[in-house]
Amino acid sequence: MAKKLSRDEKYALYEASVQNPKSDIGFINREYKKLFGKLPLVLREDFCGTGAMACAWVAQSPKHKAHGIDLDMEPISYGVENHLFKLKDEQQKRMEYILGNVMADYDFKADVVVAFNFSYFLFKERAMLVKYFSKVRKHLKKDGAFFIDLFGGTQARQLLEESAKHKDHTYYWDCDFYNPLTSDVLYHIHFKTHKDGVKHEKVFTYDWRMWDARELQDVLKDAGFRETTIYWEGEDKEGSGNGVFKRAKNVENCESWVTYISALP
Numbered sequence: 001m002a003k004k005l006s007r008d009e010k011y012a013l014y015e016a017s018v019q020n021p022k023s024d025i026g027f028i029n030r031e032y033k034k035l036f037g038k039l040p041l042v043l044r045e046d047f048c049g050t051g052a053m054a055c056a057w058v059a060q061s062p063k064h065k066a067h068g069i070d071l072d073m074e075p076i077s078y079g080v081e082n083h084l085f086k087l088k089d090e091q092q093k094r095m096e097y098i099l100g101n102v103m104a105d106y107d108f109k110a111d112v113v114v115a116f117n118f119s120y121f122l123f124k125e126r127a128m129l130v131k132y133f134s135k136v137r138k139h140l141k142k143d144g145a146f147f148i149d150l151f152g153g154t155q156a157r158q159l160l161e162e163s164a165k166h167k168d169h170t171y172y173w174d175c176d177f178y179n180p181l182t183s184d185v186l187y188h189i190h191f192k193t194h195k196d197g198v199k200h201e202k203v204f205t206y207d208w209r210m211w212d213a214r215e216l217q218d219v220l221k222d223a224g225f226r227e228t229t230i231y232w233e234g235e236d237k238e239g240s241g242n243g244v245f246k247r248a249k250n251v252e253n254c255e256s257w258v259t260y261i262s263a264l265p
């Protein structure tokens, strides 16, 4: 039987497959600056997992601070060893991991709160999502902004296994279940490690509700956010996403897309 992935292998594979803190931070800095004419300094990364983004955030300047919140000690411990400890001592002091619930009250406010990689999809009831978004709003400064990401497209609600080949591994995004009456979905992440050709099944599993952009804007409004903006990714010459997200209202659907929504308190 194949050896189970270690904690370090599991999170290293996850991060290499689905996270890009540098481009998330670049996007947030650009959009926040357009809104408020300055850079955001205090980040709260909800559902932070390993806190990769929060650690990259504090490395921007001596004025940047970050708080990463997650319920699970396993990704946090990976993050402390592999992200926090790689920062300079002075930078580490400006980064706080919080082993806690995003629904709890905290004694600080942030310029920016993010909930990325669709983590808020775990709230299946509208009332719960309104409650979570309201909590976020209360923890934002006056010149604050909340950023979430979401995904969709013609393939998003189909029982499909998509794959992406990387240098040393292949990443699989597997939709195992979709109920069109409730929008409940079950997704798994599998990884194949090329060195031994082993496919590690169900390394991560997500029992979610698929939310769509229009509903999310309504829910954000119900949670008291005064303005929401949806962005859409531009295309390169081959028709693939070019990583440049611009404000959009009317777009053409495609097989698979990922984008951002921002909301102002």
Ligand SMILES: C[S@@+](CC[C@H](N)C(=O)[O-])C[C@H]1O[C@@H](n2cnc3c(N)ncnc32)[C@H](O)[C@@H]1O
Binding pocket: 018, 019, 046, 047, 048, 049, 050, 069, 070, 071, 072, 075, 100, 101, 102, 103, 116, 117, 118, 119, 122
């Ligand atoms: C999909 S991962 C997201 C990790 C990372 N933010 C990313 O962008 O890839 C979801 C994370 O949310 C955490 N989580 C789930 N419910 C939570 C809650 N109520 N409060 C805080 N963290 C929670 C899980 O432990 C898990 O690490």
